[in-house]
Amino acid sequence: MTSGTREAVDPEQACPISPVVDIVFSRWTTPILWALNEFGRQRFVELSRRLTTITPKVLTQRLRQLERDGLVVRTYHPEVPPRVEYEISELGRSLAPLFATLAEWSSENLGKVERARLEHDARDRVGGRRN
Structure with missing residues (x-):
């Protein structure tokens, strides 16, 4: 650049x-x-x-x-x-480890994502953010 x-x-x-x-x-x-x-x-x-x-x-x-x-x-x-x-x-089946990793990540982290969303939305309501 x-x-x-x-x-x-x-x-x-x-x-x-x-x-x-x-x-x-x-x-x-x-x-x-x-x-x-x-x-x-x-x-x-x-x-x-x-x-x-x-x-x-x-x-x-x-x-x-x-x-x-x-x-x-x-x-x-x-x-x-x-x-x-x-x-x-077989090609599709080769994705099973990827899906297993994503399932593990989701069980460990979706609660954190939901909390982050709630906190973000609460800040937006308090701060009056519109965009």
Whole structure:
């Protein structure tokens, strides 16, 4: 960076994990992968019942993206009626240690985050901060 000017920086160079964050932590990706890792192969309706607030359209979109990314395997069974099952791939399963670390962090720290939020909000109310 030169004095007084800023050079454009490629976001991937500024934060090399951002592509992974985009893949793994997109809305619904983590709950879907967690459910498939925790409960094994499932049909669409089973996943939908586990993830009660996701719409069928969004679940379909996320499953297609996860399959494209190589994190989920879709198996079509040509029966009557046809049956489709989803399971986490080996690549998806390799994320289990990351999820375990995040689960540990959350159990140790979410209470601290909540306290910080409450303290911050209380200061804002007292100080009249609007932004």
